[in-house]
Amino acid sequence: MAIFASEVTPEQISRLFESENFKLFHSTIRKDLDIEDIEYEIFLRSKVNDRDGYGDTSINARIKINQSWEKIDELILLEEGLILSINSKxxxxxxxxxxxxxxxxxxxxxxxxLVHVQQFKKGILTQEKMRELKGIRYEERDVEIEANNIATQIMSNKSEFDKRIISILTTKESVDNDNLPEILDLLGK
Incomplete structure (x- = not known):
């Protein structure tokens, strides 16, 4: 019996993004991170372009800070980056x-x-800090490490399955034939 690969579609991500469950989750995390007073628009877009104008599929999400660094204008989730990340792992x-x-x-x-929004509110994420980080690899930037650590902590607290999926998401690991039975077994626990 052949097993077909699963593939996430833009429609699945869009349905999730528009769901009441997702909106409630967003609101809850804003409250937990004490950033309810920070206003921004949230969008789901297909992709973002790099500096040369080419589509950059390595980015799953980003915040857009206004030019004067006074406020956050947008929080954007990017379908193409999310799809590539999910399908590859x-x-x-x-x-x-x-x-x-x-x-x-x-x-x-x-x-x-949202952790980056919190860092902005606390004065950790500034224009000067971003200039300083330009010469540091993304994975080694302290603001990214903190955002991943807090997101991992928040997203891993429901079940062993969730914890395992987040662990795979945040490492170079992927689901393969060897670890799949163990991972599926965790959902039942």
Whole structure:
């Protein structure tokens, strides 16, 4: 019996983004991070362009700060980056399990960006800080490490399955034939 690879679609991400569950989650995390007073628009866009105008699929989400660094204008989730990230790591996960994986990955991207909103509010994420970080690899930037750590903590507190999926998402690991049975077994616990 052949097992077909799972593949997330833009429609699945869009449905999740527009769901009441996602809106409630967004609101809850804003409250937990004490950033309810920071106003911005939240968008789901297909992709973002790099400095040369080419589509950059390595980005899952981003915040856009206004030119004078006075406020955050937008929080943007990017379908193409999310799709690439989810499909490359989790395509072996079947059916309903895969739906849960999609939800966890998209919510993780949201929480990561909300931590950046919190860093902005606290004065940690500044224009000067961003200039300083330009010469440091993304994975080694303290603001990114903190955003990943807090997002991991928040997203891993529900179940062992969630914790395992987030662990895979935040490392170079992916789901393969060897670890799939163990991962699927965790959902039942």
């Amino acid at each position: 989790f395509s072996k996960v079947p059916g309903l399990y895969f739906e849960r994986v999609i939800e966890l990955c998209v919510k993780f991207a949201l929480v990561h960006e």
